[in-house]
Amino acid sequence: MRGSLAPGLLLFLALTIFVGITVYLFAIHYFSPPPPITMVGVQIDHQYDLTLYATGAAFVLAQLGLGWAVFRYRDRGKPARFTRGNTAIEITWMVMTAAVFLGLGALAAKSWAETRIAKASASAIRVDVTEQQFVYYFRYPGPDGKFGRIDPDLISAPTGNPLGIDPNDPAGRDDIVASTLTVPVNHPIELTITSQDVIHNFFVRELRLQQDAVPGMEVPLHFTPDHIGRYYIMCTQLCGMGHNQMHSFLDVVSDADYQKFLARAEAR
Amino acid sequence: MSAASQPVHTPAAASSGFFRRYVFSTDHKIIGLQYYFLALLAVTTGIVLSLMMRIHLAWPQAHWPFVSGGILRPEQYLALMTMHGTIMVFFVLTTAPLGAFGNYFLPIQIGAPDMAFPRLNMLSFWFTFAAFVCMLAAFVVPGGAPISGWTAYPPLSGLGNVTGPGEGMGQTMWIVSIGIFCIASLFASINFITTTIEMRAPGMNLMRMPLTVWAWFVTAVMSLLSFGVLLAALIMLVLDRSGGTSFFIPASLVVNGELQAGRSGGWPLLWEHLFWFFGHPEVYIAILPGMGVTSHILSNFSRKPVFGYRAMAATLCAIGFLGFLLWGHHMFVSGMNPYSSLAFSALTLSIGVPSAVKTFNWLGTLWGGQIRFDTPMLFSIGFVSFFVTGGLSGIFLAQPALDNMLHATYYVVAHFHLVMGVAAIFGIFSATYYWFPKMFGRMMDEKLGKLHFWLTFIGAYCIFMPMHFMGIYGGIRRYSDWSGATYLAALRPMHEFMTVAALATAAAQLIFFYNFFRSLASGAKAADNPWRGTTLEWATASPPPIDNFAGAYPRVYRGPYEYSVPGAAEDFTPQHLPPEAMLVNEGARNA
Numbered sequence: 001m002r003g004s005l006a007p008g009l010l011l012f013l014a015l016t017i018f019v020g021i022t023v024y025l026f027a028i029h030y031f032s033p034p035p036p037i038t039m040v041g042v043q044i045d046h047q048y049d050l051t052l053y054a055t056g057a058a059f060v061l062a063q064l065g066l067g068w069a070v071f072r073y074r075d076r077g078k079p080a081r082f083t084r085g086n087t088a089i090e091i092t093w094m095v096m097t098a099a100v101f102l103g104l105g106a107l108a109a110k111s112w113a114e115t116r117i118a119k120a121s122a123s124a125i126r127v128d129v130t131e132q133q134f135v136y137y138f139r140y141p142g143p144d145g146k147f148g149r150i151d152p153d154l155i156s157a158p159t160g161n162p163l164g165i166d167p168n169d170p171a172g173r174d175d176i177v178a179s180t181l182t183v184p185v186n187h188p189i190e191l192t193i194t195s196q197d198v199i200h201n202f203f204v205r206e207l208r209l210q211q212d213a214v215p216g217m218e219v220p221l222h223f224t225p226d227h228i229g230r231y232y233i234m235c236t237q238l239c240g241m242g243h244n245q246m247h248s249f250l251d252v253v254s255d256a257d258y259q260k261f262l263a264r265a266e267a268r
Numbered sequence: 269m270s271a272a273s274q275p276v277h278t279p280a281a282a283s284s285g286f287f288r289r290y291v292f293s294t295d296h297k298i299i300g301l302q303y304y305f306l307a308l309l310a311v312t313t314g315i316v317l318s319l320m321m322r323i324h325l326a327w328p329q330a331h332w333p334f335v336s337g338g339i340l341r342p343e344q345y346l347a348l349m350t351m352h353g354t355i356m357v358f359f360v361l362t363t364a365p366l367g368a369f370g371n372y373f374l375p376i377q378i379g380a381p382d383m384a385f386p387r388l389n390m391l392s393f394w395f396t397f398a399a400f401v402c403m404l405a406a407f408v409v410p411g412g413a414p415i416s417g418w419t420a421y422p423p424l425s426g427l428g429n430v431t432g433p434g435e436g437m438g439q440t441m442w443i444v445s446i447g448i449f450c451i452a453s454l455f456a457s458i459n460f461i462t463t464t465i466e467m468r469a470p471g472m473n474l475m476r477m478p479l480t481v482w483a484w485f486v487t488a489v490m491s492l493l494s495f496g497v498l499l500a501a502l503i504m505l506v507l508d509r510s511g512g513t514s515f516f517i518p519a520s521l522v523v524n525g526e527l528q529a530g531r532s533g534g535w536p537l538l539w540e541h542l543f544w545f546f547g548h549p550e551v552y553i554a555i556l557p558g559m560g561v562t563s564h565i566l567s568n569f570s571r572k573p574v575f576g577y578r579a580m581a582a583t584l585c586a587i588g589f590l591g592f593l594l595w596g597h598h599m600f601v602s603g604m605n606p607y608s609s610l611a612f613s614a615l616t617l618s619i620g621v622p623s624a625v626k627t628f629n630w631l632g633t634l635w636g637g638q639i640r641f642d643t644p645m646l647f648s649i650g651f652v653s654f655f656v657t658g659g660l661s662g663i664f665l666a667q668p669a670l671d672n673m674l675h676a677t678y679y680v681v682a683h684f685h686l687v688m689g690v691a692a693i694f695g696i697f698s699a700t701y702y703w704f705p706k707m708f709g710r711m712m713d714e715k716l717g718k719l720h721f722w723l724t725f726i727g728a729y730c731i732f733m734p735m736h737f738m739g740i741y742g743g744i745r746r747y748s749d750w751s752g753a754t755y756l757a758a759l760r761p762m763h764e765f766m767t768v769a770a771l772a773t774a775a776a777q778l779i780f781f782y783n784f785f786r787s788l789a790s791g792a793k794a795a796d797n798p799w800r801g802t803t804l805e806w807a808t809a810s811p812p813p814i815d816n817f818a819g820a821y822p823r824v825y826r827g828p829y830e831y832s833v834p835g836a837a838e839d840f841t842p843q844h845l846p847p848e849a850m851l852v853n854e855g856a857r858n859a
Contacts, residue, residue, distance in 0.1 A: 216518025
């Protein structure tokens with residue numbers, strides 16, 4: 001009985017300190033990612049903050065409630081309060097929890113729909129993304145606006161045809177293949193992502209977007225970047241021994257620089 | 269259910285030889301201990317693997333003895349990671365809570381002499397043991413252990429060693445091992461379900477079953493329905509690797525410059541659907557027994573009934589059911605239909621509701637209690653704390669819009685380690701400290717137990733809380749080192765902090781091992797009911813006789829958590845005590 005003061009108090013203090021440190025670090029946005037470069041990214045960050053407030057409140061109440069309960073109700077040699085429960089309280093907190101959790105989900109659905117369900121703008125610049133162990137290839141359709149036919153039998157990176165573009169297809173003659181992704185700022189971009197071998201991924205922190213690259217599938221991903229800069233493209237899906245080295249760059253450039261990039265690439 | 273309907277059992281005779289009594293025993297108590305020691309061996313292996321990973325992540329240029337070239341290569345790191353995850357999820361978290369404690373205590377808590385199928389029980393254990401040996405063999409076959417993670421997504425895992433080292437024989441051993449494990453689990457689930465339905469003592473209706481029994485029962489049903497799917501997926505994967513089929517392999521893959529001829533029509537996402545249809549219930553299989561144990565222990569040491577017993581039983585069933593409908597939340601960015609992501613998201617958020625109800629009810633159980641802080645209670649309190657922390661990060665991951673930025677980052681690693689790697693483990697620890705006296709007839713040392721608790725509680729939070737921030741910042745998981753992108757360099761100090769915490773916390777587990785084995789040999793003798801508990805395991809000797817109740821099978825007269833009943837002489841009223849045997853102090857306070 002007497003011996004329950006120390007552990008009860010220690011648990012209360014430990015949980016309070018833990019809650020304090022955790023809330024502090026989240027409140028100061030410790031190690032937050034770089035700011036988003038799309039409008040949807042801003043929405044996603046807003047949804048994250050909303051979720052943080054809701055779960056933060058639950059976290060603080062539950063952990064401090066636990067700490068307080070074990071301190072206040074430590075054994076003091078008296079009878080415990082006999083109760084089997086309280087149906088009214090049960091229903092109340094069940095309904096409240098459901099409302100908060102499902103409410104958050106409903107709010108988040110909008111950002112998801114904008115990034116995945118809504119189609120890309122008709123004027124989007126289309127780039128094919130082909131991933132393989134452990135590199136990225138980005139293919140632009142060139143001035144004719146058409147992608148050339150791909151034949152897997154023709155894939156030969158050592159001889160300069162890593163995607164297997166059919167040389168007999170005139171649409172493919174002006175295709176541009178690059179190892180980084182260059183796009184003009186404030187322009188809708190639509191990627192079509194696939195893989196040649198195992199499952200990979202395309203992730204840019206600043207876009208707040210990622211998509212697995214699945215062999216045999218061509219998955220669209222669209223965004224409109226609104227800030228010039230160089231951003232890391234990371235592979236987040238375990239793809240083999242080179243997984244941690246597999247990355248590329250998204251270069252968002254001015255319109256003028258984008259035209260220069262296209263001209264340089266076509267000249268080759 | 270009358271005593272006459274109990275199947276006739278002939279428990280193994282006490283005078284049998286060593287092998288019959290301790291190795292090939294059909295006694296559920298021995299089998300439970302066998303599972304427990306297998307899990308101890310597995311968790312030691314798993315921890316060693318994780319420490320090697322953590323040391324590499326903090327100091328990637330460190331020199332390793334016994335490694336050719338001195339520095340750990342990426343494929344070696346990935347092999348450590350694959351085996352760490354696999355061994356921990358299957359051979360610790362699916363083995364100890366259900367196989368060890370469930371086997372030992374389910375029959376006793378329902379007043380039965382053994383499991384319904386004792387020989388099948390023995391087979392389940394030895395299959396599990398064989399699976400573990402097969403898993404360890406993956407380390408020593410040519411090419412080494414697989415590198416595809418515990419999730420083994422094809423085509424990385426489906427084409428043999430053309431995709432990477434360890435993907436040849438190592439991946440095959442992995443598949444065979446888990447396949448054997450699936451069969452063992454299916455056998456075990458049949459046993460648990462039949463025993464719970466058919467062999468309860470007279471008077472033990474469903475609403476008088478301890479919550480541990482409810483948890484083991486729901487877990488067994490989940491196992492039955494999910495392990496079969498995993499087995500099917502593994503067979504398909506073996507056929508893809510060795511039988512020329514294309515369940516998961518699309519046409520015209522070019523791996524390492526080689527065109528993979530003769531394949532067409534396969535879909536990698538089919539594996540993901542099948543695997544996660546198993547994989548999501550699997551994580552609830554890992555945590556549900558711990559939830560049952562927590563309810564049981566919080567009630568015992570608060571000297572109060574479980575707050576909302578019916579709700580606690582119902583939420584176990586709800587979690588078991590809903591757990592089958594959520595698997596797509598592992599696949600939000602997989603290329604799966606985005607509409608189905610919205611459905612999976614809503615269902616995932618819904619399972620937060622019964623989980624929250626359980627948390628509130630645990631707090632309600634403590635509220636108004638007279639709490640004693642013996643070691644089992646400390647670990648159960650710790651379970652609640654870690655379950656809250658780990659569960660809440662799930663609310664972020666359940667929203668596909670947020671998963672866009674959090675998928676496959678350290679945020680996910682933080683989430684699942686806090687719930688599985690800590691909370692479930694705390695469930696195993698509290699069950700160990702609680703039932704050690706019953707299983708071995710000796711008490712564990714309280715001071716060492718408390719020290720073990722505090723070091724582990726603080727250490728585990730130090731290891732896993734920083735991972736949330738790493739993930740938000742863009743720290744990708746399954747990276748063997750973080751030299752690939754310059755922005756990751758900023759996280760190096762955090763890696764070092766976590767590694768130091770991991771080494772310290774792992775060292776603290778030596779206190780547990782020392783306490784466990786020393787107490788086995790020379791701990792103080794335990795009484796029948798050292799914790800003054802109400803359930804049937806405390807109604808028999810410590811350790812129980814071979815038929816559990818020395819022929820005197822109990823009859824049950826009341827619910828399992830009748831603590832501090834007003835008017836009773838003691839602050840606990842055992843389930844098996846007939847009403848006429850109870851001492852009642854009219855108007856007096858309980859002791």
